[in-house]
Amino acid sequence: MPYDHTEGAYPLGRWLSDQRRAFRAGQMTGERAAELEALGIVWDTADAAFAENLAAARAYYRLHGTLAAPRGAAVLDVAVGQWLTNVRRPGGLGKDPARAERRAAALAAIDPDWNPGEHGWTVDWQRHYAHLAQLVGEGARLAAVVPGVTRHGEDIGRWLTTQRHNWTRLNEEQRRRLAELGVKPARVVRARQAPGKAGTGSPSGRGAEAFNKGVQALRQYLDREGRLPARGHVENLPDGPHRTGVWLSNQKQRRDRLTPGQLQTLAALGIAWAGA
Template sequence: MWDTADAQFAAARAYFAEAGTLAAPRHATALDKTVGQWLTNCRRPGGLGKDTERAERRAAQLTAADPDWNPAALGWTVDWQRHHVGLKALLDEGAQLAEIVPGVTWRGDDIGRWLATQKRDWHRLNDEQQARLGEWGVEAAVRRRKTATAAGVKNGSARGGESFTRGVAALAQYVEREQRTVVPRQHSERITLDGQDHDVRLGLWVSNQKSRRDKLNAGQLAQLAELGMDWAQDG
């Protein structure tokens, strides 16, 4: 059915046997073949050949190898599919969902960071994506604390300005997602406020707030204490 492409299809099946998915990055190889680029080409319009019947047979072969070989037909990207498979692999290996945090990888992909993004951007996922993740207990990140804190800053409960607003919002998002209050010094957190994305060097920001504790007002200290910063509490 593949004619001269038989070797590439064999390489694709070999890649699936190893990775559990045909959502290969473009640079992926198997059996000394550039299987990632080949699969990318297959997914393009007309990529399975101009002959309709032969294209349908080829699509059927790929579907038999991996029903999700063409994620665009499902409403998401190859990258999303590969990370989704990576999350399943980690869980199948015995990892707990709470243990899959940024920095936990599978075959070179940072599954922890991807998972945190899915929770944060849950409303952007389609129903099928939410259903697939929901089977493993993944759900939207709870942002009530972040929203209240950020609103409090903007309403004048603290005078730290936009920088403090972003810092507190980033800290709230981090605490809600990670369920811990210790922030690695090198950690950066991406947040969205008023429709704009911001990258906050959160670990450094927390360290700076702690070192200048005596310069923070009562409202600022109260917000930090609410987020679990023991050093911000009274006494």
């Protein structure tokens, strides 16, 4: 009930707030407290709000198998994604240590990985991992989880390709969890120059440098955004801006002139046409 609610001319909302204040101060008799509880009073409105949001989080978990919800997620008319973002922040579970501990335990009872930052990775990584685990648990072969394979609207195939390629950047626990699903790091394939065939040898000079810089920019973008850049995108590298979107489009147009090693590098980043 809002504080300013009235019944006729009577300030009922203010009166109810006064009863809660008296209860917390120990100034209310047990008989009066029992009468109010029989009417369904909630003594701590903050805990009541948390319980409502927790119910929404539980419903979201039943649907998605994880509490690593994107910020815009909603369920049961509750903005559960934003709420989970808020409670993960320092102090987000409340200032009282005992209450914060109880609330964290309630969230962990739904999903032990509700706060992936404690493990050293992002909510985005946790969500993709959980969805990959669902696919594998339902019988999907890892070899079939290629870029374009989605779960709950997320491109899990592209994410998986990125994890394999960036295996050494993952922490030990991330690698352990992926390995339990059967994921292995991408093999580094060394391209050999085929005699008598133009355009299939190892690049050198400016061409190799330009290609490597493009790969660096593309990998940086994929690590951050988890998707391919638009044609007009410009990525900022330590040595200056790079027209990564145009560069990627150019690689596709000159695909037949790329070396096997270059194609393998792009395929490992989730570029579908490079592995075709």
